[in-house]
Amino acid sequence: SAVISQKPSRDICQRGTSLTIQCQVDSQVTMMFWYRQQPGQSLTLIATANQGSEATYESGFVIDKFPISRPNLTFSTLTVSNMSPEDSSIYLCSVEILGTARYYNEQFFGPGTRLTVL
């Protein structure tokens, strides 16, 4: 299994500012992901955070708006840039554990960061 922590757990920000969310995993993992969950909605994948290279973004998400860093196998950051009220969401970090029979392709999620943009 994997234990994932995120900082901050919640924040209230002003329009036009940026917020960087940190994700820390207690073990080295190959694959890390960032999701967004807007109020009352399901989860939407933003991007795959690749260690040592640029993140891979899903349709509708761009690097200028959501820059991602992945300096090593246990840590990643997601920045929400030039925020607007529409960015108010829960942002979740996730990792995938591979290779063991019990946990084949199992994904673990962090507790999320609840962002409110005024």
Added chain:
Amino acid sequence: DAKTTQPTSMDCAEGRAANLPCNHSTISGNEYVYWYRQIHSQGPQYIIHGLKNNETNEMASLIITEDRKSSTLILPHATLRDTAVYYCIVRVGTGANNLFFGTGTRLTVIP
């Protein structure tokens, strides 16, 4: 695109078995059925997954029909802490770009 359909909501009496259905009629031969749940204000939690055979673990049982076009997640003795949104997902391989969370079923366990 959603590959699964689930009821929007269900109620279950505390102590009873909760049976959550999922239809996945277009499932491919190499796709697994995964179940996750999301308790309010928390990240999703893995429950169970299976390919063809029924599976059981400490949390739940997964019953997959012989044609694999539908499945049922069973919580044998539902408790109030099982109140959550339950997501049925079909996926193959690795990578989150095929872990698509649909709208799920909101299960409410009633005292």
